Each structure stands twice: as structure tokens, then as C-alpha cells.
Amino acid sequence: MANISSASGKITLKGDWTQEYIDAFEPVLDLWGFYGEYGIQCCDGFDEEHLTAGFSGCGRWSFSGTLDSFENWSRQWFKDKPKRPNGELICTTTEEQYDNFLKIMSENNLVIEIDFEDVEEGCGVHIHEIGQFTSDDGSCISYEAISCEDIIPTWDDKDALNAAVDFFENFLSDVDRKKLRKWVKNNVTPTDIFEETDDEETIIGYFCDYGEDPFVEFCVRFSPDTDAWTDFNEAYEDVYGCIVEENIGEEYYDEFDDYDEDEDEDDEDDEDVNDWDTEPQYPTEDIDSLEFEGKAFVLTGDFQNCDGDRKAVEEMIVQKGGRCTGSVSGKTNYLVIGDFGSAGAKKVEKALEQKEKGKDIKIITEYDLFRFLK
Numbered sequence: 001m002a003n004i005s006s007a008s009g010k011i012t013l014k015g016d017w018t019q020e021y022i023d024a025f026e027p028v029l030d031l032w033g034f035y036g037e038y039g040i041q042c043c044d045g046f047d048e049e050h051l052t053a054g055f056s057g058c059g060r061w062s063f064s065g066t067l068d069s070f071e072n073w074s075r076q077w078f079k080d081k082p083k084r085p086n087g088e089l090i091c092t093t094t095e096e097q098y099d100n101f102l103k104i105m106s107e108n109n110l111v112i113e114i115d116f117e118d119v120e121e122g123c124g125v126h127i128h129e130i131g132q133f134t135s136d137d138g139s140c141i142s143y144e145a146i147s148c149e150d151i152i153p154t155w156d157d158k159d160a161l162n163a164a165v166d167f168f169e170n171f172l173s174d175v176d177r178k179k180l181r182k183w184v185k186n187n188v189t190p191t192d193i194f195e196e197t198d199d200e201e202t203i204i205g206y207f208c209d210y211g212e213d214p215f216v217e218f219c220v221r222f223s224p225d226t227d228a229w230t231d232f233n234e235a236y237e238d239v240y241g242c243i244v245e246e247n248i249g250e251e252y253y254d255e256f257d258d259y260d261e262d263e264d265e266d267d268e269d270d271e272d273v274n275d276w277d278t279e280p281q282y283p284t285e286d287i288d289s290l291e292f293e294g295k296a297f298v299l300t301g302d303f304q305n306c307d308g309d310r311k312a313v314e315e316m317i318v319q320k321g322g323r324c325t326g327s328v329s330g331k332t333n334y335l336v337i338g339d340f341g342s343a344g345a346k347k348v349e350k351a352l353e354q355k356e357k358g359k360d361i362k363i364i365t366e367y368d369l370f371r372f373l374k
Contacts (some may be wrong), residue, residue, distance in 0.1 A: 065147055
């Protein structure tokens with residue numbers, strides 16, 4: 001069964017649309033609901049004074065791909081003439097009406113612009129796309145995406161973040177919620193799944209599909225001890241075939257042996273002043289190449305690019321296939337120091353300690369990061 005994506009946005013009629021042309025478009029728009037499963041399910045409607053309308057719809061895998069299929073699906077609809085159980089046509093739009101509308105579009109150079117966000121169910125993509133329907137010769141309609149960009153999830157949604165913190169807090173009899181909150185922000189992939197459902201197996205399955213299991217690290221870091229954790233392990237075992245503790249290898253514990261609780265603190269909260277701030281000669285190394293796919297990055301200090309917005313820098317790294325965390329561990333591949341200095345002493349020192357242990361971690365500058373990021 002195909003994944004369903006949910007889209008919402010606005011449709012704008014561009015060009016010299018008259019009421020006559022809008023009336024010709026209405027039955028075609030009705031046709032594009034396609035059984036109510038895919039297509040444009042709801043649209044606010046148009047008139048000469050309102051050429052932009054909000055809409056919502058569903059896609060088969062992706063809404064963009066569904067729009068690209070509208071021409072073929074429309075022709076197939078006219079051929080199949082699908083009916084309701086009582087024998088009535090599901091949609092009364094005729095092929096003659098459709099062809100007449102395409103002729104109108106072609107002769108008057110009319111354009112239908114669709115600006116939407118599309119979210120694939122489960123762990124699928126979330127994009128913002130702008131595209132256009134045109135009919136060059138009046139024989140068919142075609143869709144072309146003009147722009148498309150990934151929307152990178154963040155924990156800026158406070159309700160989603162609080163729901164995630166509540167979820168994990170339930171497994172702890174004694175917890176510093178501030179530290180738990182910071183751990184969630186740094187180690188759990190941003191998602192609204194904790195708001196959408198309280199079914200633990202669904203939540204576990206979500207992260208299983210995504211490929212990022214936060215529960216093992218949570219177990220090592222916080223040692224959950226409530227009855228709720230025991231119940232959670234039963235659901236986890238249904239998905240993974242073992243309880244969380246059995247998924248923890250010895251090497252995983254080694255990475256947390258010298259874990260510093262203050263390491264999760266934001267740089268501006270770090271009272272330590274490193275020796276490099278007065279003389280900005282950070283212990284960085286020159287690099288000839290930089291890998292992003294599957295690599296773990298930690299940022300520290302004040303950044304020059306993206307107007308100093310480190311979150312924006314992190315989003316660029318994620319778009320390249322990397323991932324960002326808030327603290328240095330044995331799994332960190334790159335510690336990036338902002339060009340404007342003020343690096344967190346603990347992060348730099350921890351990275352140096354990991355290097356001494358033989359871990360493959362590189363301390364690099366923001367300048368070198370952006371050499372390969374752009």
C-alpha cells in the first residue's frame with residue numbers, strides 16, 4: 001500500500017482569468033478530487049476578485065507526484081466512469097468540459113500556481129514546493145515544479161518538545177527536568193509524534209523507521225526505573241525483538257564513562273573561560289575533505305555565517321546528510337569552532353580527550369566547514 005502524504009497551501013490563478021474561465025475550471029477542480037483518496041479534496045473557491053484560494057489534499061507517496069499524474073488520471077477517469085453503489089457517477093465532469101478548459105488555458109496563456117507544504121506519513125519527507133499547471137497546445141495539462149525545498153524539523157515547537165519531555169519523564173522516578181529537556185533537544189529527532197499518539201509501539205516504530213533510536217542512549221544516560229519503563233520495554237521488544245537494555249553494547253557504556261552533566265549546557269551558560277579566547281589559536285586541524293553523510297557534528301562558539309544563527313548552520317549540515325548533537329562523545333566526528341571565537345572550553349577539552357583515546361574526531365573551523373558546505 002502506498003504511503004499517503006498530506007498537503008495544504010494555496011492555489012493562485014495567474015493571467016487574465018474571467019468569471020467564464022473560472023466557471024470552466026470549477027468542474028475540473030471537482031474532478032481532481034479523484035475518489036476522495038488522492039488529489040485536491042478541499043478548495044475555498046474562486047471568483048474574479050479572489051484568484052487565490054486555500055486548499056488541502058492528499059498525495060500518493062508525494063503530492064507533487066500526484067499533481068504530475070493529474071492528466072493521466074483524468075483521462076483514465078473518463079474511460080472508467082466510476083460509479084457509486086447506487087449506479088450514479090461519482091463525478092459528473094465530462095471529457096468535453098475538460099478539453100474545453102484546456103483549450104481556454106492554452107488560448108489565453110492561463111496558469112494555475114500551487115504553493116504547498118507536503119508531509120509524507122510516518123517518517124517521510126516534509127517539503128515546501130511551488131509548481132504550475134499549464135496547457136501549451138490545449139491537448140493536455142502538465143505540471144512543473146518551480147521550486148522545492150526540504151523543511152528541516154526543529155524543536156522550536158514548544159508543545160512538541162514538552163510532549164517529548166513528558167514522555168521520557170514518565171520513565172524516571174527522580175529527574176531534573178531541565179537536564180532532561182536539554183537531552184531531548186540534543187539527542188531526539190524533532191517530531192510531533194509524542195503529541196499525536198500515546199501508543200508506545202507506534203512511537204517506537206516511528207523511530208525504528210527513521211533509523212534513529214533514542215531509547216538506548218536514554219537508558220544509558222538516565223537509568224529509567226519506573227513501572228512505566230517495564231511496560232515500555234514490552235512494546236520495545238515487540239518491535240526490536242529484545243528489551244532496550246539488551247540493545248546496549250559495552251562500547252556504548254564506555255562512551256558515557258566520563259560523561260559530564262554540564263556538557264549539555266548551552267555555551268553561554270558555561271562559566272569556564274578557555275585559554276584560547278584571549279588568543280584565538282584554537283587546536284584545529286587542516287582538512288582537505290569533509291564527509292557529511294552519517295557523520296556527527298557538534299558546533300561551539302560564535303558563528304559568522306547565517307548571521308550567527310547556529311541552528312541555521314545545523315540545518316545546512318542536516319541537509320547534506322549529517323546530524324548535529326549538543327555534546328561531544330565518542331561518536332562525534334567533527335567539532336566545529338565558530339570563526340568569531342568564544343568556544344566552549346568543555347567541548348574542546350572533551351574532543352581532545354576523545355582524540356587521545358584514539359577516537360576519529362576532528363576539530364575544525366567554521367571556515368573549513370563552509371568550504372565544503374556550500
